[in-house]
Amino acid sequence: MSNSDRLPDYPVNSDLVKRLKCALDAKDEETVSHLICAEVRHVDAVIELANDDWMKDPSAQLPTSVLVGLWTLEYKRELTTPLCIAAARGHTTCVQHLLSRGADPDASPGGRGALHEACLGGHTACAQLLLQHGADPDLLSAEGLAPLHLCRTAASLGCARALLEHGAWVHRVGGAARDTPLHVAARRGLDEHARLYLGRGARVDARNGRGETALSAASGEPGRPEERARRLHLCALLLRRGAAADARDEDERSPLHKACGHARAGLARLLLRHGADPGALDYGGASPLARALQAAACAPEAAPQRTVQALLNHGSPTVWPDAFPKVLKTCAPAPTVIETLFNSYPQLRVSESWREVIPEEVFQMHQAFYQSFFALAHTPRCLQHLCRCAIRKLFGKKCFHLVPLLPLPESLQNYLLLEPEGVLH
Template identity: 85%
Template sequence: MTMASADCLPDYPLDSDLVKRLKSALDASDEERVSDLLCTEVEQVDAIIEMANDDWMKDPSAQLPPGVLLGLWTLEYKRELTTPLCIAAARGHTACVSHLLARGADPDASPGGRGALHEACLGGHTACAQLLLQHRADPDLLSAEGLAPLHLCRTAASLGCAQALLEHGASVQRAGGSGGDTPLHVAAQHGLDEHARLYLGRGAPVDARNGRGETALGAACGAARRPDEHARCLRLCALLLRRGAAVDPRDEDERSPLHQACGRARPDLASLLLRHGADAGALDYGGASPLARALQTAACAPRAAAPRTVQALLNYGSPTVWPDAFPKVLKTCASAPEVVEVLFNSYPQLHVSESWKEAIPEEVFEMHQPFYKSFFALAHTPRCLQHLCRCAIRKLFGKNCFYFIPLLPLPKSLQNYLLLEPEGVLH
């Protein structure tokens, strides 16, 4: 909260006895005591309660924030003002919310910038959200950050809140916050496939753009994920594509969803997008292709993810790296030899120089010695006939390698060989 909005005097300031006891009960997770304090000891049902205040100017002995010490202070400080109803909704205390509303609490009061409905949605407390809506809470109330309650439905547990909001007339198309995200963007960013299905069923435009020019598909592909979220995100992207999402929309940096998926080393997403016709050779404003994005992140990606991503791109017709730039690739991807192998095998013949060894740290060379010994053994040796045949077949099939090679009457091992499956050594 800025100084301009800090003139409101709380009914219960930070140093009051009630706030001290309330904070103690919250810290101890004593939910019964929290409810008791809110329902019986707060005299005014819409009282303003101060829960935090870092206005260091009021206390000259206070330790100064780092921004002040650096001369970067922006004349702002954080001050947390709230109401009993907001606290109860944030904690999911349905009985307490019901009690306060029965006493006439204003469901839309938001002295701290967020109303009780925002808090209920943020916590995924469906029963509280329903109570608030039944007492005429505004389903599209904007927070101080310009976010409606639907924008705060960010977890799987909040699906019931989202359903209740839509049943009470919330807008599924409202853009909010500094990023200009719609509820569908929020669902995409958090991998919430059921939320996305709900919003699309209520008429959310599948290709709406946010302030960065992203569609929901781009937002889904560009969000960081934990491994346990990958399957849910893949379902969400498949849903968006089935509902007609454009596969190659560009954001403000001219990056497509495929750029985003490759930058996150997500071979499953990359393959999904490529199957739907994504352009494997698209360039962003910086001149980077999806392959370049995959190579840039190879060293820090999960071991199998980066080579699978590169393999998918090459099997769907991605242009390979200019031969003279291969030493730079080696330097970037040295710790991911499977990536080097897949990319190297996409060339019929690439001259290997002994000087390239300088790009590989000694400890990396030792860790992956079998591969790098086979790699530099090709410095003075042509590639084998089998590899040359592989390249001829791949050239014939072009960007349809992924479709046609599995149809060939060949053993699975040979099909994998043609699809650049890494083997750990070069021949």
């Protein structure tokens, strides 16, 4: 009998469930504890917290997706146990009480066991109690996830430690993505979790179902600035532990492709310093530079010129000259990107017809730059720029390393490294 066919001891319309749901909604922890410890008839009772089976109510207003037949035979039903509720809420005393009365630590009528719930909530004390009472540290949920896969927050570090101490397999793959716990930690920016797993023998370059390593998974996540900082720290850890900087996924995308696709300049520089290939092409024929230029068009406020600058200073091939008008059209709102890329060519013929691809409001917003840009339609580049290009050609892929060693003022070093000035000469 499947979970959806199982008859609950306490259906969704029962008095106890109604009171329990009110207490849960009100975050009345005392009442929740009393109901699951004192009023439920037996410790492994099945409680139905939700049932969206519209077929039970012919008068129900069906959503459009049902009407068009997308979800005709599907509905959501949430079955659980007192132990799962207590573990999910972090009620250590309730968990202890239920276990002492013989509750099954691995019961999972709703697809997840109490240990899954404790890890998901980061409740270490509950997880330890469950493990001490024989909970399976590798129990798979209905989605194929082990408890380690649900250690997804910083607060769950203690849970992860407890699981490993009780024999959880650090190499376990799970879910549709076939992620290992290290993949989960990398994707979430959990460097302490990653350090723990690596210390327990996790393979730093293990692949998931999409061919991603942990480094690739971490590189492909966007997020807020503080999340980016955590993932950068984690990526540095993975690289120190021997992660391959150029590992490709099933689409032939490297971590550098992904970092550039999210305008993550700091990560791009880190990967390049560890030997990532700036000229690598994915299955679609896109280079990291192409991905960086796409990101510039989507998020000009994220300083995408830093990513472009890093790639060019590590030897990335430039855009084919005939394609520059397309770049201009796409990246017009980010003139520092246009400037950085344009300065990587010794001489690129500017056409006044390119003015048509720049929206008028963008031109007016960055008038000083675009006036200097189109002034070059009738003027060759200055000698200083030509000298810059000659030095950069000589240094090649080592520009980033060699330019700072030159006995030059910092302003000239920055000039050689394509630091934007706001106008073109």
